[in-house]
Amino acid sequence: MTDTVVAPTRRTWSELLLRGAIFYLLTELSTRLVGERGSVAPLWPPAGLLFGWLLLTARRDWWRVMLLAGITRYVVASRSVPEHALAAGYAVATLSVAMLSAALLRRLAPDGSSLTTVRGVLAFMAIPILVSGPLTGAIGVVVRAVAGSGTMNLVSWVQWWIGDALGVIVAAPVWLTARRVYRWGREAPWRHWLEVVAVFAVVLPGAALVFLMPAAQAEPMRPLLAVIVLPFVLAALRLGLMGVAWSLAPLAVIAAWGTMHGRGVFAALPGERAHHVLILQAYLSVVYVGVLLVAATVDGQRTSLRRLKVSEGKFRRLVDAAPVAMMVAGEDNQSLYVNPALATLVGGTAGHTDTVDAWWKRAFPDLAYRAALRSETDRRAATSAEGGALMPPLPANLVTADGTIRHVELQTVRAGEQQVTTLVDLTERVRAAEATRASEAEFRAIFERAAMPMALVALDGRPMKANPPLCDWLGYSAEELQRMRFTEFTHPDDVHQDVGLFTQLVSGQRDSYQVEKRYRRKDGVIVRGRLTASIVRDRPGVPPYCIAVVEDVTERAQLEMQLRQVQKLEALGTLAGGVAHDFNNILAALVGNLELARQELDEQHRAQEFLGEVERASRRAAELVRQILTFSRRQEQERRTMAVAPVLREATALLRAVVPASVTIEERISPDLPFVIADATQLHQVIMNLATNAVHAMREQGGTMSVALESVWVDEDLGRRVPELHVGPYVRLTVTDTGHGMSHETLDRVFEPFFTTKVAGEGTGLGLAVVHGIVRSHDGAITVTSELGRGTRFVVHLPVSAESPLVVQPAGNEVPPGNGAHVLFVDDEPVLARLAERTLQRFGYRATVVTRAGEALLALRGDARQFDVLVTDLTMPEMSGLQLAAEALRIRPDLPVILATGYSGMLTPETARQRGLRGLLIKPFTPESLARALAQAIHEDAAAA
Template sequence: GKGAYVFATGAPLLDAQGNRVGAIESIRDITERKQMEEALEGSEQQLADIISFLPDATFVIDRYGKVIAWNRAMEEMTGIKAEDMLGKDQYEYSMPFYGKRRPLLVDLVLKPDQEIEAEYVNIQSKDGVLVGDSYTPGLGGGHMYMSGTAAVLRDSKGNVVGAIESIRDVTDRRRMEVALKESEERYRLIFDHAPLGIVHFNHAGVVQDCNGKFLEILGTSRERILGFDMLNEMHDPAMCQAVQAALAGKLGYFEGECDCVPGCKPLPIRAIYKRITATDGAFLGGVGLIEDIAERKRAEEDKERLEAQLRQAQKMEAVGTLAGGIAHDFNNILMAIVGYTEMAAHQLPGENVVRQNLIQVLKAANRAKELVNQILTFSRQREQERKPVEIVPIVKEALKLLRASLPSTIEIRQSLLLTANQSLVLADPTQIHQIMMNLCTNAADAMSETGGTLEVGLEEIMVDSGVHHADLKEGPHVQLKVRDTGQGMEREVLERIFDPFFTTKHPGKGTGMGLAVVHGIVKRHHGTITVSSDPETGSTFHVYLPLIRNAVEVPPEPQASEPPTGNEKILFVDDEETLVSLGKQILEYLGYTVTATTNSMEALDLFRIDPERFDLVVTDMTMPQMTGIDLSSALMDFRPDIPIILCTGFSEKVTEENTKSLGIRELIMKPFAI
């Protein structure tokens, strides 16, 4: 009653002679098949409509590679209408994308090709679906990236009937990914090459990442530091507090000596920690900047040391300026002491006890004179003269002085294996004495608390190829040994022991110049000094100085002799009343006729009245109104041949050379003996 679809087949019936005798028809009910075909056509249309309205550009090929669907989005992307592409094969559909015929993902799901797959970025395959990105030079002027998703199509029986591919423009996404990658690379480049150590830690203070400089500063490895708990494993409480402050949202700061990671050497660092959050406010942990300030600390220490040296140099300059003034006045005082003592001694018999006492006064005055010379040498206002000296007597004299000043808890042992005539060196005796006193005083200081033994030895050694001292020439040398059994020195101290202004003594106990001066003296004498030390056994210094033999003779000690006498007339000028009286008395004692004055202008007037009256003029250098040089010049204006002797306690500007050039016969330094 509903009607039906039938399939009828009719044919004529013929007899044996071929004549039509009737007809036959076969009818089959095809309603069900017709209904299925109508349903399929509806499904295909529905599928075509779905594909056509998909937002992504989509096309379908059959199993032979012919295009059977090309939706509107594909038309918009490629600019090619569906009617122009449907039925095309031989990879015609790839032309809009690549400008050439080549397989796409839709082909690769039907027939894999590794070479083509390699041209895609991030290609992935899962459950028969193939996804990949590709640069498409044929679209958008050659600056577009597409992302494709392809899958096979199967019929109801599972047979492959074709394939479908959807393509999406991912150019913006790709550009963002490239920009992000470049940004990350720049960040990593900056991170890895930053001159400061950088560490990132999470909300619990556990290290997540760090750069190479951080590892270099701490002296550790990445494997050891990643996962390191800065709050619970770090040894330094102050550093932990800085990290905690950062995690609490404050600025954490640390500077000082830090034992950060167990097993690593403590080192001076500066660290700044700060909490970090994402743009959306999410807590990402913290970041720390670590700086190795060892060099800065050394620079600060060097600066402080240089400033101390500058202050010391300024003090020494002031001492030098003061020394000149002291030398002049002190030598004038010594002149009076020496002169009057000599006068008194000459008036007494040779065996008289008082005369012997006065001779001791003279020796003390001469030692005071040498002390003034040492002050002038120390302040670099007088160069020391080197001459052949016997070192044994100097060492013995120094030990004699030391014995009187050292406590009884320190025993002095001496081993002088040289005789006086075997110990001849070209040296300044005062500076050799200074070497002995400095080395022995330092040795005594090292034993001041516990006592001990001070050993002093002298012997000859031969420096040759078998005895290596880089600073010494081959030949005989005297070796001076000073050894103590006190507290020795650590290696760090030993390396700096000869540095100027370096001292381990308490403030006010030493200037740090003693051993530096000794080192300088030894070097100027073409020798060398070595030191060995151990905190448990004490220190030993060896000084090597070249011996001289048969080359020069030791100047004999000056012998007392009667001073020369005469009857000439002498003009004596000095602004010191005591020295004028002394000079007049000495010269008259020797037979001379003396006119003495304390006023240089008066002396000039006396000479101007009668220049031939005087046979000799003796004048002081430093006087008010007119100096000795100015007076000498004025006197020679009246009489160029007048002999003049210039006396001075000290003057930087007066030397034997320039006085000779002015016509002055002699320059005599006070104090002088008769």
């Protein structure tokens, strides 16, 4: 028996009636065992049957057990006790003692009914010996004495006491193990049946020899009293309590029956039967107590071994199923159990396949490394066992069966006499960590060495890391940037847009964004960059951050601004050129007719004063048109190879006479400057315009205007930033002031025509636009930098000329007469045609004036030799002046042709001569300028002839 026999359960009436019948039969048999009326039985099995019955029955059903057992007790007791009341009292009293004993055993020793431990057996035997036996014996002796069927003495009470106790000790285990015996009989192997047969084959004959022999012949059998106990000890060792209970019961019954009937070794002793019974009871008590204790000890060990085996099985299954590699060393630290995970990791098979030393040698071949590692592992295990806390795992490099190195963590703990070591394979984790470190190092190298500014930005907008290009670009150190928010170095006008996009980024509404914005450097300079920001969520549990990459587009933005400016100026120039052309025609008619009118009047005529005012106004209008044409680069320029320094000195001399005393002019001109090809008048206009604006910017607070002229070499870098420039030598003019400077918005529009920051009446807004047009028409470039409160700097680059300047003789003022030369004049404006006819006739020319190019061609094809000069307007509806000139020269190649135009565009005197033209006449022209042009053309033609 190795577990609880039967747990208390509810019983049906059929089961109870069956057990009641068994109880009644056993009581009848036990009564017959006593023999003579008034004798005390050596043991009372019904007491054990009732005790076991109560232990196997739920407490709520005890009343039914008491009812059935009480009837049996009353019936049996009434035979020896005539008084019914006394018999009923005896039944009630003895049953009450039985019920009290069962309840007491359940309370004091819950495992007493299982009979699986020494403690349970002791409690089981103590209750009948110390409680139910004395009480039942006392009740029985008293009742029999009252009934007159016995005497009340100590021997009778002791006999009854021990007999009742032995009855419980003998019969109760049989009753409690009955179901277990039934199961055992069905499941036991044949060798166990042989052991049972052998026990009974010895016990039954031996018991018959010792206790059933006639008393006269039993004396020689007395030594067998000790020998007969040996089979019971064997039964206890082999079969446990179950075997002892069922093998001792026949012995007890045979010994009691023989002794009560005057047979056996105890009946052969001198004295009365009562003394023989006491000796028998003493013998059975010693045998039962000793053998039951041996059986309980054996069952307890078996139970412990079985539980240990179950526990080891569970532990083994747990270890085998564990995903972590484990090995368990025995108490000798030599036997080793390896679980499948470790076998898979290292190689080999799971189970008890190796010793600890052999495993360590195979897993860690290096002797010194193995010794140090094992010593540290044992030390940590001992420390953990003493302190009760796990020590940190120990990293190690383990060699597998195929020679592969695996990175593991060892952790050893002591579990009783065993030592359990777990190995966590960190190889993939280590490789991932190494890959992560390599990736981080690679990213760090890229981050630090990248040419573009980059930063890692926290979700609060603070740069956690900034690479050197970003620090250099903004002028801050990395430590300074880490203490700032990106809004602190963003241009105030761009903060709102950038913050909105950044908020969407960190809130998960977008993964990245790109925006072009302005940055404020530490020194206050505004730079422009294209920002690309992306959110990074690389590892779980790590707060996300942003990576920001900035492309410096300051130069590109400047180039785009200049391109827009150029496109705007070209568009306005085209418009201005067209307007100027028509306006020049009007002015030409106005000026020409005005000159003719004044010539018709006497010099003292009152109208001369009024006509003079009209002439001056017309001249101013013509100057305005000239500025518009200069802005549009359509005004003919009188370029020549010249030095810039004299023009600059002349301009600064004029300025010194008019600037306020609070403004200082500093002039710095490098010696041996190269020559440029320029129009001196327009160059003078550029210098005066820039200088005037500089003085105007300093008129309130005063300051210094610096004018510098030097020779420079434009390299590729500057050429990329300023597309108008090419690699080569240039003369650089720099005009710098310390005035109030310009805002970014003003700087963007500084060269726009009609844009001005001056109050009404102080400027037309054409000054810098004209300057820009003049410089561009000279194949140069002009740039400007400015900052509010720090002044402005204009830089003009003019290409160097390889030629030396020519000395030009001034022309005379006398107008040569026409002498009847025949002029063909073509202009689509009738007013100008009539004016030209009158002017030509006045200076002595014969004039044929037409307003259509077709009419002129008809005249030329009719007789081209009749004309001495052809004067044609450039822009006409049917055919341009250049086309007409080409047809005329095809008809008569030696015909002098003069081209009249309000603007020359790309047509210069040199290109005009290449086309066969003898001159260019710029509108509005005066009668004198027309007469001189005709005279020069006729003179050149005569000289050529």
